[in-house]
Amino acid sequence: MGNVLVIGAGGVSSAAVNKMAMNADIFTSITLASRRKFKCDEIAAGVKERTGVEISTAEVEAMDTPAVVELIKSTGAELLVNLALPYQDLALMDACLEAGIHYLDTANYEPEDDAKFEYHWQWAYEEKFEEQGLTAILGSGFDPGVTSVFATWLKKHKLDTIRQIDVLDCNGGDNGMPFATNFNPEINIREVTADARHWENGDWVTTPAMTKKVTFDFPGVGEKNMYLMYHEELESLSTHFPEIERARFWMTFGDAYINHVTVLQNVGMTGIEPVMHDGKEIIPLQFLKTVLPDPGELGALTKGKTCIGDIATGEKDGETKTYYIYNICDHEECYREVGSQAVSYTTGVPAMIGAAMVLKGIWRDPGVWNMEQLDPDAFMDMLNTQGLPWEVHELSGPVEF
Numbered sequence: 001m002g003n004v005l006v007i008g009a010g011g012v013s014s015a016a017v018n019k020m021a022m023n024a025d026i027f028t029s030i031t032l033a034s035r036r037k038f039k040c041d042e043i044a045a046g047v048k049e050r051t052g053v054e055i056s057t058a059e060v061e062a063m064d065t066p067a068v069v070e071l072i073k074s075t076g077a078e079l080l081v082n083l084a085l086p087y088q089d090l091a092l093m094d095a096c097l098e099a100g101i102h103y104l105d106t107a108n109y110e111p112e113d114d115a116k117f118e119y120h121w122q123w124a125y126e127e128k129f130e131e132q133g134l135t136a137i138l139g140s141g142f143d144p145g146v147t148s149v150f151a152t153w154l155k156k157h158k159l160d161t162i163r164q165i166d167v168l169d170c171n172g173g174d175n176g177m178p179f180a181t182n183f184n185p186e187i188n189i190r191e192v193t194a195d196a197r198h199w200e201n202g203d204w205v206t207t208p209a210m211t212k213k214v215t216f217d218f219p220g221v222g223e224k225n226m227y228l229m230y231h232e233e234l235e236s237l238s239t240h241f242p243e244i245e246r247a248r249f250w251m252t253f254g255d256a257y258i259n260h261v262t263v264l265q266n267v268g269m270t271g272i273e274p275v276m277h278d279g280k281e282i283i284p285l286q287f288l289k290t291v292l293p294d295p296g297e298l299g300a301l302t303k304g305k306t307c308i309g310d311i312a313t314g315e316k317d318g319e320t321k322t323y324y325i326y327n328i329c330d331h332e333e334c335y336r337e338v339g340s341q342a343v344s345y346t347t348g349v350p351a352m353i354g355a356a357m358v359l360k361g362i363w364r365d366p367g368v369w370n371m372e373q374l375d376p377d378a379f380m381d382m383l384n385t386q387g388l389p390w391e392v393h394e395l396s397g398p399v400e401f
């Protein structure tokens, strides 16, 4: 059915490419390219062993737009799936426009020298994609991604309005390491050390990072401490659901993780400004990434479950209703299936499903789209059949935290 080019060969990419190969009726040709080809070859060898499917690999620098355009043309791809880093989003969108193909990513653009993940840079591409009749899908991971589709599904099937939404991201897994992030350490640490912001009554409310903590009993996992954080889907959800009065994002962290991040921050290791070291400029956070475990390698070590979802309150036929919609995912089961832990899996599978929506022509309207703007039903069906089944329950009332 479709020819896809995947850029980036990390943890998320590995899960996504394995799942694409397992859906060879949709993904009839797959090319995997990244700045280090041997990483692509390693993933390709695993895919071949697991599924028998051969994928092509290539070396490419994502910021080199002419090189990416040439690669797109040589593969004949009709969709580029960007599973590299948020810094490369705009360069890859430019390459798609130049080569005339569709685009999909899992994280919004962020300038390398400023930890500001905001959508306006990518939303500015709306007219260009629309004019060329091309589709760009932003944020097709779990959060953003599935949690945004969950919100749209609730609004389509259970609620007339959404007044309050809390996105709850719990990783109840343990990899046995004293300190390791479960996706790209640089991006993860930039996210958790940023001020917490949430949307309330038409404005952003800012609180210092990691200061608001709530204990929540997660289905399939149990009680965990979760912290109020800023996350990119708050910007797009509050834009696309103007009736939302409060939108918040919460993520669980263990005490050891918080202690490590606090110390690293206090000693300056999470900084993104260059410093001189031995006569050479280095960026502390990039050096830290180099010495931390590679999240893509943690699959075999990680046990336990994730539980990610939304609690939404709104009106249905004039009555106030609250729903909790979530997925529970088991780290060890993911590893058995695709050789990745659940954080890579819960991001890579929705990337594959979003790509399938484009290739099948279900999500093909020209323009730049966030996930909550698209019809949720076919995507929600594929979550159930592709390893991320979801449940929805009505709660007795709005959340009290």
Ligand code: NDP
Pocket: 007, 008, 009, 010, 011, 012, 013, 033, 034, 035, 036, 039, 060, 061, 062, 063, 083, 084, 085, 086, 088, 106, 107, 139, 140, 141, 142, 143, 144, 145, 182, 183, 184, 187, 295, 296, 343, 346, 347
């Ligand atoms: P990794 O760091 O494991 O993988 C990134 C890959 O991109 C690496 O293979 C890296 O190459 C490659 N890459 C980086 N820069 C370039 C470049 N300039 N040109 C070509 N290739 C490049 O990250 P993850 O797999 O953990 O995360 C991938 C993306 O998914 C990130 O954007 C992350 O923010 C996002 N994400 C989204 C989530 C969601 O739910 N929406 C959740 C988790 C992650 P090399 O191996 O040489 O470093």
